[in-house]
Amino acid sequence: xxNSTTVEKFRDLPTPFYYYDLDVLHATCVKVKEESERxxxxxxxxxxxxANPRILGIIASYGFGADCVSYNEIAxxxxxxxxxxxxxxxxxxxxxxxxxxxxxxxISCFNCESIAEMEVIDSIAARLKTKAVVALxxxxxxxxxTHKYITTAIADSKFGISAWELKDVLDNLSSMSNxxxxxxxxxxxxxxxxxxxFRSLCSRVNELQExxxxxxxxxxxxxLGGGLGIDYNCPEKMPEFGEYFELVRELVRxxxxxxxxxxxxxxxxAQCGSLITKVLYIKxxxxxxxxxxxxxxxxxxxPALYQAHHEIENLTSGGQTGKxxxxxxxxxSSDTFxxxxxLPETRRGDILAIRSAGAYGEIMASRYNLRDLPGAVFSxxx
Ligand SMILES: *Cc1c(COP(=O)(O)O)cnc(C)c1O
Numbered sequence: 001x002x003n004s005t006t007v008e009k010f011r012d013l014p015t016p017f018y019y020y021d022l023d024v025l026h027a028t029c030v031k032v033k034e035e036s037e038r039x040x041x042x043x044x045x046x047x048x049x050x051a052n053p054r055i056l057g058i059i060a061s062y063g064f065g066a067d068c069v070s071y072n073e074i075a076x077x078x079x080x081x082x083x084x085x086x087x088x089x090x091x092x093x094x095x096x097x098x099x100x101x102x103x104x105x106x107i108s109c110f111n112c113e114s115i116a117e118m119e120v121i122d123s124i125a126a127r128l129k130t131k132a133v134v135a136l137x138x139x140x141x142x143x144x145x146t147h148k149y150i151t152t153a154i155a156d157s158k159f160g161i162s163a164w165e166l167k168d169v170l171d172n173l174s175s176m177s178n179x180x181x182x183x184x185x186x187x188x189x190x191x192x193x194x195x196x197x198f199r200s201l202c203s204r205v206n207e208l209q210e211x212x213x214x215x216x217x218x219x220x221x222x223x224l225g226g227g228l229g230i231d232y233n234c235p236e237k238m239p240e241f242g243e244y245f246e247l248v249r250e251l252v253r254x255x256x257x258x259x260x261x262x263x264x265x266x267x268x269x270a271q272c273g274s275l276i277t278k279v280l281y282i283k284x285x286x287x288x289x290x291x292x293x294x295x296x297x298x299x300x301x302x303p304a305l306y307q308a309h310h311e312i313e314n315l316t317s318g319g320q321t322g323k324x325x326x327x328x329x330x331x332x333s334s335d336t337f338x339x340x341x342x343l344p345e346t347r348r349g350d351i352l353a354i355r356s357a358g359a360y361g362e363i364m365a366s367r368y369n370l371r372d373l374p375g376a377v378f379s380x381x382x
Contacts, residue, residue, distance in 0.1 A: 046265030187225025273358025296328025
C-alpha cells in the first residue's frame with residue numbers, strides 16, 4: 001500500500017524511480033509457494049521480468065529456482081542466492097561462450113530450441129569432459145490471445161522445435177553422447193489471462209507425452225513455462241495461482257516420479273512495483289489536457305512497445321476530476337503512458353504512481369536521449 005506517510009517520503013526523493021512494496025512481493029511468494037507445494041510443482045522464477053538484486057534475493061529465499069535467458073542472468077541469479085542446481089538456461093540464441101560458462105557453473109538444464117544448438121552444446125560439453133542435461137522446447141502451436149509481440153507459440157514463431165521435427169531431433173540426439181535428455185519445455189506467451197489457453201497447453205502436453213512414450217522415452221520433467229497474466233486494472237489483486245496450478249494438476253497426466261516445472265516471471269513481480277514520477281507541466285491540447293511527467297518510455301517501455309495499460313494514480317491531489325493524457329518527455333509520440341484518463345485535478349509538482357510496473361519495467365529501461373536510468377526504492381528503506 002502506498003499510504004500518505006509513504007507519499008510524504010516520496011517528495012524528498014529524486015524522480016522518477018521504481019518503488020517496490022516488499023510486503024506485496026513476500027505475500028506473492030508465500031502464495032506461489034503454498035499453491036505450488038500443494039501440487040508438488042517446482043517453480044523457476046523467470047529472471048528477465050525483474051533482475052534487481054534485492055528482488056532476486058527475496059525470491060531466492062523462498063527456495064525457488066531461476067529461469068535465465070543469458071549467462072549474465074545466470075551469474076546474477078547465483079550472486080543473489082539461487083543455487084546453480086536450480087537454474088535452467090533458455091533462449092533461442094545462446095552463444096558458445098554462454099554455453100561454456102553455464103556448463104562450468106553446473107546449471108541444472110538447458111532448454112534447447114534447435115538441433116543446431118544441441119550440436120554445439122554437445123561439442124562444448126565433450127571438450128569440457130562433462131555432460132549437459134537438456135529439455136526440448138517444443139512449439140505447442142497454441143494461440144495465446146495476448147499481444148502479438150508476446151505470443152511465442154504460433155506456426156511461424158522463432159521459438160521452439162516443431163512437433164514434426166521431433167523424430168529427427170531424437171535421431172540426432174542418439175549420437176550426441178554428451179547430452180542427456182531430461183524433459184520437454186513449453187512457453188506459450190506472456191500476460192495470458194484466459195485459462196482456456198493453459199487448458200489447450202495441457203492437452204498438447206498429454207499428446208506429446210504419448211508420443212515420447214511410443215519412442216520409449218521417459219521424461220523426468222515437464223516444464224510448462226511462464227505466462228500467467230495479471231490484472232492490470234486492479235493493482236492490488238493477486239494473480240490466479242491457485243486456479244492455474246489446479247488446472248494443470250487436473251489435466252496433465254503426470255507420470256510417476258515426473259516433476260512439473262513452471263517459470264512465472266510477471267505474475268511474481270508485477271504487482272509489487274510502481275513507477276513514481278513527478279508532473280513537470282500541464283499543457284492544454286485541442287481535445288485533451290497533457291500532464292507531462294518526468295518519467296518516459298525509457299523508464300517504462302510497456303505502453304509504447306505493447307500498448308500496455310497501467311493504472312495511474314495521482315498521489316498528491318484530491319481535487320475535481322478531469323481528463324488527461326499522461327505523457328513523458330521523450331522525443332517519440334509513443335512516449336505516452338495513458339490517453340484520456342480520469343485524474344483528480346493535476347498540477348505541476350504532483351506525484352503520480354504508474355502501478356503494476358514491477359515486471360518488464362526497470363529491467364527494460366534504456367538511456368535513450370542520454371537519460372539517467374530510474375532508481376529503485378524499497379518499502380523497508382522509507
Ligand atoms: C519470458 C519467459 C518466461 C516468463 O514469462 P512471464 O509471462 O513473465 O511469466 C518464462 N519462460 C520463458 C521461456 C520465457 O521466455
